[in-house]
Amino acid sequence: MKKTLICTAVGLFIANSAPLFAGEVDDLKAQIQKLMTRVEQLEKQKTTAVADSKPTVTSGEKQVRLSISGQVNRGLLITDDGEETDYHNVDNDASSTRIRFIGEADPTDELTVGAAIEVQFESNSTADVSQLTRETGDPGTGTDNFTQRRLEVYFDHKRFGKLWLGQGWTASEGTSEYDLSGTALAGYSDTDILAGGTFFRGSDGVLSAIRVKSVLTNLDGLGRDDRIRYDTPSFGGLKLATSLVDGDAWDVAALYSSAFPGFKLVGALAYAQTSSADQVNGSASILLDNGLNFTLGAGDQDKDGTSADPSFYYAKLGYRASWFSVGKTSLSVDYHQTDDAGVAGDDASSVGLQLVQEIKPWATEAYVGLRNYELDRPGSNFEDVSALLAGVRVKF
Structure with missing residues (x-):
């Protein structure tokens, strides 16, 4: 149709114009040919765009951008308490199965107003399953849970900062977990997540x-x-x-992230106070351009009316490489020490190995984590707990 219109227009132009010389006719033909070639290109682009178009998520409010995303994270957990070996099909609590809805609008060039709903679904969480889960039932945990993560609104201004209201991250949340190793799926400073529900077995x-x-x-x-x-x-x-939390609790945190020639550095330091305790904690992680990375974390808590004041420190050494075209391969080893978390005198430690492989064409990460837990308590003797977790996280 477009070609016909072009030819008709050219014909009318020639018919109503003064006589043309041979050279002028050749120039006009060349121009017409270029124009028709360009029309064909535009038609092909339009056809391709229509073929490649995908259904979009739309909001009930036309001025609001709505996005839906989430992930499923499943694995196989094997634990050994020194006498018994257990197998569990689990949801990895390090980054649980979840779905989120985020809506945002931009009233001005500097202000974004948003709302977020994020919930998680866990069947057999790694932090909950134990030796009793399938035998007699474990009254301390449930095998399935549906819990809220974010139910909040926020106002983000480029010059004045960001205000959050509702259920979500406090200012100090995550400040012990800054980690650039790329292996957090298989192990990070919250080491008990890998097999936290497992019971220690006495030496008897x-x-x-x-x-x-x-x-x-x-x-x-x-x-x-x-x-x-x-x-x-x-x-x-x-x-x-800073945040003010229900129950007379509050916190304040300093958060840092920057890139320099040759490396990237992130870190956090926080102070938090509740009606029964106050604590200071933080972490830092550095990633060199050659793939080497180092992570440290530490914290101390002062509880009211008890002599058991927990403290911890954590260290990780890692390496990231692009050995495969599908994505980065990340390896690490870590150590975690906690004192006085259960009762005064407790000395608990954990050492672990982690491997995470990105598979970007599938929006997937495959991982393996191996960890050993040890507890020394005055007057008691316990066997070590060993745990192996292998799984995949698929995002959408």
């Missing part, structure tokens, strides 16, 4: 009532909660944040 062969997660902690701030939070804008990679 009797299963104790002490779980791995009751004696190991990374004191990671106030977690996610109902709060009001404010973050300053970033100044040279540094920003400050």
Whole structure:
């Protein structure tokens, strides 16, 4: 149709114009040929665009951008308590199966108004399953859970910072977990997540009532909660944040992230106070351009009315490489020490190995984590707990 219109227009132009010389006719033919070639290119692009178009998610409010995303993270967990070996099909609590809805609008060039709903679905969480899960049922945990992660609104201004209101990250949440190793799926400073529900077994062969997660902690701030939070804008990679949490709790944190010639550095330092305790914690991680990375974390908590004041430190050495075209391969080894988390005098430690392989064409990561847990308690003797977790996380 477009070609016909072009030819008709050219014909009318020639018919109503003065006589043309031979050279002028040749020039006109060349111009017409270029124009028709360009029309064919545009028609092909339009056809390709229509063929490649995908259904889009739309909001009930035309001025709001709506996105839906999430992930499924499943694996096989094998634990050994020194006498018994157990197998569990699990959801990896290091980055649980979840779905999120985020809607955003831009009233001005500097202001974004948003709302977020994020929930997780876990069947057999790695942090909960134990030797009793399939035998008699474990009254301390459920094999399935559906829990909220984010139910909040926020106002993000380029010059004035960001204000959050609702259920979500407190200012100190994640400040013990800054980690550039690329292996957090298989192991990071919250080491009890890999097999936290497992009970230690006494040297006499009797299963104790002490779980791995009751004696190991990374004191990671106030977690996610109902709060009001404010973050300053970033100044040279540094920003400050504070939140007021339900139950007379509050926190403040300094958060840093920046890239330099040859390396990237991230870090955080936080202070949090509740009605029964106060604590300080933080972490830092550096990733060199050659793939080597180092991560450190530490924290101390002062509890009211008890002599058991937990403290921890964590160290990780890692390496990231592009050995395969599908994505980066990340390897690491780490060590975690926690004192006095269960009762005064407790000395709990964990050492682990991690491997994570990106598979970008599938939006997938495959991982393996191997970990050993040890508990020394005055007057008691316990067998070590060993755990192996292998799984995949698929994002959408």
